[in-house]
Amino acid sequence: xxxxxxxxxxxQFLEKKWNLFAEKEKNEISxxxxxxxxxxxxxxxxxxxxxxxxRAYLFYFFPLNLARGSALFQSFEKHFSWTHDHxxxxxxxxxxxxxxxxxxxxxxxxxxxxxxHSSVPTDLFPTEGKWLKKWPSSIPPKSLGFFSFSWVEMxxxxxxxxxxxxxxxxxxxxxxxxxxxxxxxxxxxxxxxQILAPCxxxxxxxxxxxxxxxxxxxxxxxxxxxxFLDLEDRLPxxxxxxxxxxxxxxxxNLKSNFTGEARVxxxxxxxxxxxxxxxxxxxxxxxxxxxxxxxxxPETLDHGILIQIDGEQEKGNELRVTPTTRIEELGPDxxxxxx
Ligand SMILES: C[S@@+](CC[C@H](N)C(=O)[O-])C[C@H]1O[C@@H](n2cnc3c(N)ncnc32)[C@H](O)[C@@H]1O
Numbered sequence: 001x002x003x004x005x006x007x008x009x010x011x012q013f014l015e016k017k018w019n020l021f022a023e024k025e026k027n028e029i030s031x032x033x034x035x036x037x038x039x040x041x042x043x044x045x046x047x048x049x050x051x052x053x054x055r056a057y058l059f060y061f062f063p064l065n066l067a068r069g070s071a072l073f074q075s076f077e078k079h080f081s082w083t084h085d086h087x088x089x090x091x092x093x094x095x096x097x098x099x100x101x102x103x104x105x106x107x108x109x110x111x112x113x114x115x116x117h118s119s120v121p122t123d124l125f126p127t128e129g130k131w132l133k134k135w136p137s138s139i140p141p142k143s144l145g146f147f148s149f150s151w152v153e154m155x156x157x158x159x160x161x162x163x164x165x166x167x168x169x170x171x172x173x174x175x176x177x178x179x180x181x182x183x184x185x186x187x188x189x190x191x192x193x194q195i196l197a198p199c200x201x202x203x204x205x206x207x208x209x210x211x212x213x214x215x216x217x218x219x220x221x222x223x224x225x226x227x228f229l230d231l232e233d234r235l236p237x238x239x240x241x242x243x244x245x246x247x248x249x250x251x252x253n254l255k256s257n258f259t260g261e262a263r264v265x266x267x268x269x270x271x272x273x274x275x276x277x278x279x280x281x282x283x284x285x286x287x288x289x290x291x292x293x294x295x296x297x298p299e300t301l302d303h304g305i306l307i308q309i310d311g312e313q314e315k316g317n318e319l320r321v322t323p324t325t326r327i328e329e330l331g332p333d334x335x336x337x338x339x
Contacts, residue, residue: 002302003221004071004242006063006228007103013125014059015227030234032056037237043176045152048093050120058124059231062094064222065149068244069096069170071220071304073104076168079306079330080196082252082338084110084166085142090135091150092116095127110144139163151184152177158187166250166338167193173243178215181247182208193249196338198265200258200306203283207265210285216265217245218304252338261308261330262286268300277301279309279319288327289318299327306330 005011021029033056039046050057089097092114101108112129113136116122122131139145145164147156152171161167167188171177182205185195189202198216199205207214222242224232232238266278266287275298276287288309290298299321301307308328313320321327 001221002071002075002304003223004067004074005223006066006225007070007099009102010063010066010099010125011225011227014063015225018059018227018231026231027234029055029059030231033060033231033235036061040172041174043174045155045177047153048118050118054120054124057121058094061149062096062125063228064239064242065170066096066099067222068220068242069100069148070103071242072168072170072218072244072246073100073107075304076197076248077104077107078332079258079334080107080248080336080338082107082166082250083142084144086110086140087112087144087146088115088139088164089113089129089146089148090115090156091147091154092121092131093148093150094121094125095129096148097146098127098129108144110142135160141165144168152180158184158191161188162191162193165252166248168246168248170244170246173215173217173219173245175213175215178217178245179208179213181245182216185247185249188247188249192251194251194254194257195247195249196254196336197248198246198263198304199280200261200263201280201282206280206283206285209283214285215245216280217243219243219267220304250338255337255339257336258306261306264301264303264305264307267303275300276318279307285317287318288312288321289315290321294323295321301327301329306334 036053036056087110114131144166147169151169262279262281265280269276275290311325
């Protein structure tokens with residue numbers, strides 16, 4: 001099971017502050033979180049209303065986004081190695097990339113610049129790096145652009161994104177935002193990028209071409225601390241699992257690739273007579289399937305992992321697992337170096 005937490009130092013910082021609030025203040029913050037959640041459901045990708053909702057962001061959206069990003073960088077670090085000289089956290093909010101740098105120093109080395117046009121979030125949590133209010137006049141070579149829940153809001157074009165050598169984009173797991181990312185994927189390929197994750201191939205996105213509303217997303221399990229559970233008790237929504245959509249791309253040279261391997265892109269679906277789970281390995285919409293007659297207790301694969309499948313039987317869009325099929329999760333020994 002893929003489990004994520006809020007990075008320890010941030011969790012401690014928030015816990016101390018949260019525990020100092022009176023009940024009345026805690027309830028006010030909870031009401032703001034609900035209002036802000038409604039605001040973010042607008043499909044147009046409305047601006048983050050920092051002025052009135054900074055505490056709601058700090059205690060709810062910030063830690064949850066950090067748990068999501070930590071899970072992404074953890075799985076990325078398992079399978080890829082790369083280096084950049086410069087890192088840009090674009091639409092940085094509180095400055096999440098600095099926190100990830102401390103947790104994943106090998107993956108995220110380089111000097112750090114935040115681009116954030118609001119001055120409200122920059123003082124909410126101590127960060128190290130240069131803050132800019134606007135996009136700089138040029139992006140230096142060997143730069144990584146990180147957009148955490150900011151690309152749809154900022155509406156940055158593929159041409160502008162192409163000034164980075166590598167990109168990590170995360171967005172909410174909604175049909176609207178995720179399908180925008182899926183469409184961006186082909187524009188990035190046209191701009192000379194190779195997609196590193198979640199896709200294991202450079203062909204068209206099967207969910208985009210074979211479905212009108214499906215969206216590619218990841219799901220992880222979230223382990224909250226007691227202070228967060230206290231906050232969550234005041235909310236109608238619970239967060240035992242967290243979802244997000246993402247895209248990682250680079251113009252760097254890859255020493256190998258994942259062609260032939262698959263990403264698990266769905267939860268386990270129990271149906272009459274079989275169990276299915278969506279996987280992606282090329283431009284076809286595919287499901288691994290375990291027939292009840294062959295498997296009493298079919299395997300369930302963790303959403304989001306990379307696997308190798310051998311000896312399956314292809315039937316329409318199903319990859320049928322038989323008693324001789326082998327499904328193996330790729331380990332850290334199967335790592336791709338990007339130069
Ligand atoms: C949803 S927040 C995400 C914040 C942070 N990256 C995170 O993951 O928690 C989007 C951020 O993008 C910033 N933003 C939106 N448009 C911008 C622009 N044109 N230039 C710089 N920042 C912008 C907003 O102020 C906000 O902080």
